[in-house]
Amino acid sequence: MGAVALFALQGLSHLVRPPFYGRLFLRHLVEIAYFSLPVVALTAIFTGMVLALQSYTGFARFNAEGAVANVVVLSITRELGPVIAALMVAGRIGAAFAAEIGTMRVTDQIDALTTLSTNPMKYLVTPRLLAGVVALPFLVVVADVLGVMGGWLIGTTKLGFASLSYLKATMDFLQTMDVVSGLVKASVFGFVITLMGCWCGYNSKGGAQGVGAATTAAVVSSSILILALDYVLTEMFFAR
Amino acid sequence: MSGDVPKIRLRGLAKAFGEKKVLDGVDLDIRAGHGMVILGGSGSGKSVTIKCILGLIQPDAGTIEVDGRDILAMSRREREELNDRIGMLFQNGALFDSLPVWENVCFKLLAQKRITRAKARDKAAEVLAQVGLAASVGDLSPAELSGGMQKRVGLARAIAAQPDIIFFDEPTTGLDPIMGAVIDGLIVDVVKRLGATAVSITHDMASARRIGDDAAMLHKGKIVWRGPAASLGHTGNAMVDQFARGEREGPIQMELRR
Numbered sequence A: 001m002g003a004v005a006l007f008a009l010q011g012l013s014h015l016v017r018p019p020f021y022g023r024l025f026l027r028h029l030v031e032i033a034y035f036s037l038p039v040v041a042l043t044a045i046f047t048g049m050v051l052a053l054q055s056y057t058g059f060a061r062f063n064a065e066g067a068v069a070n071v072v073v074l075s076i077t078r079e080l081g082p083v084i085a086a087l088m089v090a091g092r093i094g095a096a097f098a099a100e101i102g103t104m105r106v107t108d109q110i111d112a113l114t115t116l117s118t119n120p121m122k123y124l125v126t127p128r129l130l131a132g133v134v135a136l137p138f139l140v141v142v143a144d145v146l147g148v149m150g151g152w153l154i155g156t157t158k159l160g161f162a163s164l165s166y167l168k169a170t171m172d173f174l175q176t177m178d179v180v181s182g183l184v185k186a187s188v189f190g191f192v193i194t195l196m197g198c199w200c201g202y203n204s205k206g207g208a209q210g211v212g213a214a215t216t217a218a219v220v221s222s223s224i225l226i227l228a229l230d231y232v233l234t235e236m237f238f239a240r
Numbered sequence B: 001m002s003g004d005v006p007k008i009r010l011r012g013l014a015k016a017f018g019e020k021k022v023l024d025g026v027d028l029d030i031r032a033g034h035g036m037v038i039l040g041g042s043g044s045g046k047s048v049t050i051k052c053i054l055g056l057i058q059p060d061a062g063t064i065e066v067d068g069r070d071i072l073a074m075s076r077r078e079r080e081e082l083n084d085r086i087g088m089l090f091q092n093g094a095l096f097d098s099l100p101v102w103e104n105v106c107f108k109l110l111a112q113k114r115i116t117r118a119k120a121r122d123k124a125a126e127v128l129a130q131v132g133l134a135a136s137v138g139d140l141s142p143a144e145l146s147g148g149m150q151k152r153v154g155l156a157r158a159i160a161a162q163p164d165i166i167f168f169d170e171p172t173t174g175l176d177p178i179m180g181a182v183i184d185g186l187i188v189d190v191v192k193r194l195g196a197t198a199v200s201i202t203h204d205m206a207s208a209r210r211i212g213d214d215a216a217m218l219h220k221g222k223i224v225w226r227g228p229a230a231s232l233g234h235t236g237n238a239m240v241d242q243f244a245r246g247e248r249e250g251p252i253q254m255e256l257r258r
């Protein structure tokens, strides 16, 4: 645990010391943000749809069907958008980073970097961390919009809401804080995902099997951390 | 020459992995501007010794001096400056498979900003030609190369920045005999032309005699013999002679390694 924190600090400390690997940062940014779009979009839409349906049946018992739009937008922006996007990215990127860096470790490529006048932390870890912190909020904005659209789709086609009044209810209830807290969460999750991917890969040993183990460890640990930190951050933002 | 400070001086170098003592007091002097060949059975710790000198493995005990300066006591900065002057060919090549060959070859020059990316391709072609590879190889990815070609690209990468000290971990393993001789010639040439100090690990005695001025043998964690590479095979040391001639009978017994 302390070792991971030290690793993270080391990775971050290179942010302020040249040389900077802008090219690598952009490559990882595209890898995370652009190529995760399909998965994040699909999961967000379906989550919004299910949420509308479920909350409708639930609220119908109390004759409070009107609250569906509010519930959907709040749940998506505050919780489900960030968490679902992060879990999807953890599966894709956490695994990919751990596998790539792990392979570099067991084939001496990380040692080779050192002998080639390049700091491996700066070259491999720092650009990835930064890309994660930047990419996740972007993905969460997409997830927020599509999640709400999913709810709206079900609300208007199946649950009999009028299109405009559904959207109005959505906007009326939405507060800046809801979105901002979601985006802050997203950045934290992006950091955690890339950190665990890099850490597990960087410390892997023992050939193909070791790389496989590192990949699994990266996905499992970042998923757990995402959910745990989600609670902590929610408590910080809203429990007052 | 005996009065000169050796380029690299190892004293009492020790390293254990868990219970297993790999190095157990290695003492070795490596002369500047000469070729040193390190011999030793598989798993005897040759690669570990080199990785200790490169700072990739932290030894448990002992000192390592380069140009008379204790490198284990150096600051990170000084260490990096030293590494700028060192080249290394890894046993398995260790090429970056996310980068094309030309970027691999010029990696160090690019990292040190001694060359622009625009010029790097031409420079890579030049160095690749020295190791007998066509310029078109530069655009391939390492995964598209044969094992021997990977080795040669690794060699090109090690020498591209014209280092002062170069380590070759089995430079000719996996190459055909003719290419092996070409690479040996190249190593000798690099030492002569750059005035570099070359430290090579090899199991190939013909190659050892070609690239080495001096030779040393590592056995059970210690240097058991050192002498001129030309004498390999008839050194008078029973262990070294057995090893150099590849005889089954002799003081070195095949043992099960733990």
Ligand SMILES: Nc1ncnc2c1ncn2[C@@H]1O[C@H](COP(=O)(O)OP(=O)(O)OP(=O)(O)O)[C@@H](O)[C@H]1O
Binding pocket: B017, B022, B040, B041, B042, B043, B044, B045, B046, B047, B048, B049, B091
């Ligand atoms: N990172 C490591 N962790 C644990 N053990 C290691 C490590 N690196 C090397 N060893 C052990 O140290 C011993 C020496 O390894 P080394 O790679 O130096 O052998 P070598 O002399 O280069 O052999 P070869 O000629 O086969 O390349 C081996 O028994 C190996 O298992």
Ligand SMILES: [Mg+2]
Binding pocket: B046, B047, B048, B091, B169
């Ligand atoms: Mg070896």
